[in-house]
Amino acid sequence: MAKDSIDPITLAVVKGALEQIVEEMDAIIVRAAFSPVISEQLDRSSGIFHPETGEVVAQGTLSPPLFVTAMQVTTQATLEAARQRGGFRPGDVYIVNNPYLAGTHLPDIKLVAPVFVEGQLIALLATCGHWNDIGGATPGGFAPTATEIHQEGLLLNPRPLYREGVLQEDFLGFLLDNVRMPEERRGDLNACIAALDVGKARMGELVERHGAATVLDTFQSLNDRSEQHMRSLIREIPDGTYRFRHTLDNDGQQDRELVIQLSATVRGDTIRFDFSGSSPPVRGAVNVPRKTCIAACQIAIKHLFPEVPINGGCFRPFEYEIPATTFLGVEYPYAISGYLESIGRVVSTVVGALNPGLPQRALADSISTTGVITMSGTHPQRNAYYVMLFPAAGGYGANAHGDGLVHGPSALGSANYPSVESVEHRLPVRVEALELRTDSGGAGAHRGGCGTRYVYRSLAEGVAVAALGDQHRSRPFGVHGGQPGAGSDVVFYGADGATHLPLRTKGLRVLNTGDVLEYRSPGGGGYGLPAQRAPEEVLRDVRFGYVAAATAREVYGVVLRQMAGADPDAMEVDEPATAAARSRMMKENG
Structure with a gap:
């Protein structure tokens, strides 16, 4: 069957079935995972990918936005690694977290498995679950003081975890021996394996109903249609080169701002993003691998054109110039655990650059820091180790149609905040405030969304805190006369009164009994004159x-x-x- 001969009803039915498969896989991961970063915060993803190109065909609607592109490059890198080993075999499951290949960071453990039906490779499935720890010097993997990748944790190139259905016990044992809370990590891994097993079974049922040729032609048709849709929307932008400059507060090592300089050239139905003018690689952990920067550009495009179905086809109209001589295109072994801070600003930079060409779609800036606070230590009552991550929510930017979202999760990861009950059960801390931050949204004819104020009180000695955020000085910008949103801040209250980290939002501190940590997340920028x-x-x-x-x-x-x-x-x-x-x-x- 030729790909253009698929009737619309069959296309819609198969498309719906693919989407149902990935939604079921996502649900399994959430329900079976051990750690709250997956089970409550939903930091996980599942997807179906083309067996030859590795392009994403379907992904869960609640997958964090960053994974949409990152899971595709992960699958493509794993596909190449498998080819070098003679190709995938039934029962294989590959594991990978190399950020220079896989587009995110070390705690994101990704699994890739082939789907064979009657000996034919029909599709590739991939899952990702954020592990609460991946070893390294800083519990949780967000390492504000890291200066190279191996200080951040274990680095895994694509390799078989299962070979033809046989678990590689020695390899898994080595992996679990080198992470904190190994049984929790094992549980999270098994949740993703279960999702792959169900996904393979559902794909087999789909092929049985419609035939392999129809399913594969549907893959191609869906991606081609998204490409055509995206190209038609790019034609809305007048040809020309659009420029924007944005900054990060610092790299976590020196109090010196980093520049993101973008030239976006629109020609017909293509856009070329050129980041050549950005700051060079830095010693701190806010460097970004090239593929991660590309993923951030695609998040921005999705914000500007939300109507395009997300799959590999909508990535095709874009070209990139991201030199390794900039901190946005680094290679091994630069530290990258603070990459979320940088790519958040990449998203803002792309939006800022293209706003003039899309006046009706123009967006004020949103929270673009993940502002992760990690707490770790040994629980005094249980004598058991704990690690817990707290991503920030904050304000979204306003637009021509209304005010910005209040207390929204970061547009990068969309990770939920864990329940207060879960926090206080697992950690010797009390959550004393979880509230909107008054006056943090940028003023405007349409107001930016408010940020959030979090307050934690330590109930024990030795609660280790790692803060890895940004956007204290580089506040979310407004558009068309709208004012910027408030910046982020981290404040500690102890015997010495209110104090800050040397670099304000990045660093380490130990809380003793009664000490208080306050985090204030940014608000969104305003739209139009107040x-x-x-x-x-x-x-x-x-x-x-x-x-x-x-x-x-x-x-x-x-x-x-x-x-x-x-x-x-x-x-x-x-x-x-x-x-x-x-x-x-x-x-x-x-």
């Missing part, structure tokens, strides 16, 4: 705690009158005073 925001919307913001009453007056020119003491639900707009204040602001803003 004086153009409707007074009733400002009043609503004050009622909900998004904006302080003083800010409503000073920034938005809206004066509030309280009718019943301090009850925010009883506030109303003082119309004459507001009209005068807003007229003044409009004149000041031209």
Whole structure:
């Protein structure tokens, strides 16, 4: 059957079946995993890939965005490694985490397995589960003081974990001997293996119903259609070169900003991203492998064109110039465990560059730090080791259609925050605040979303904290007159009062009993002039705690009158005073 002869009904049915398979695989990983970073925070992914090209065909709707591209390059690297060994065989399962090949970082353990039906290779399946620890100098794998990759943990090139269905016990034993909490790691690995087993069974059933030729032709048709769709949208952008400059606060070693310089050249239905003008590789852990930078560019494109179905076809219209002489294209052995901070800013840079060419789709900047706080130590009651990761949520940028999302997960990983009950059960800490950060969203005709404030109190001695974040000085930008969102911050309260890490959002600290850690995540940028925001919307913001009453007056020119003491639900707009204040602001803003 020729790929263009597939009737629309069959195409839709097979497409739906593929999507159902990956959703079921994702659900199995979540339900069977041992560690909360997978079972609660959903830091995992599953996908179906073309057996010859390794292009992604289907991926779970709740997969972290970064994995959409990263899982494809992982599968392609594993496909090449298998070819060098004579090709995949039924029952093989390869394991890999090499970030220079696999596009993320060492804790992301990826498995790739072939699907054979009656001796024919039909598809490749891949899963990823974020391990709570991968060895290395810093528990959890987010190492703010690392200066090369081997300080960050075990590095695994693509190699068989199962050979023709036989588990390589010695290799697995070596791996588990070199990570913290090995039984938890074993449980997470088995969850991904179970997902692969179910995925292979479901693919076999699909082939039995429709035939191998139809399934393979559907792979090609779905990817070709996404490519055509993406190219048609790129044609909306006027030809030309669009430039944008963004920064990181520092690399975790020196208090010196890093520059991301992008030239995006649009020609017809293609875009070429050139990062040649960016800062050189650094000693700290915020370097980015080339393939990871490419994945970040694709996340930005997905934000600008959310209607395109995600598969390998929509990646085809793009070219990249990311030299190894920049910190965005590094090779072995540069440290990369802080890569999320850098690629968050890459996403923002691509959006900032293309905004002028897409005025109706323009986006203000969002939280682009993952702001991971890792806590580890030995629990005093259980005498057992613990490691737990806390990714930050924050504000999204506003756009022409409305305000930014409040308390949204990072657009890179979409990892949920664990439940407070889970945190306090597993760690000797108390969560004293998990609340919106008032006034953190950038002001505008449409307001940026608010960031979040987290407060932890240590209930024991020796709670080791590793902070690996950014965006304290490099705040989320606004567009069309909108103001930037608030930056991030990390504050410690102890016997010496309030103190900061030397590099503010990156570093190590040990908490003793009663010490407090406060993390404040960024808010999103605003869209349009603040004086153009409707007074009733400002009043609503004050009622909900998004904006302080003083800010409503000073920034938005809206004066509030309280009718019943301090009850925010009883506030109303003082119309004459507001009209005068807003007229003044409009004149000041031209």
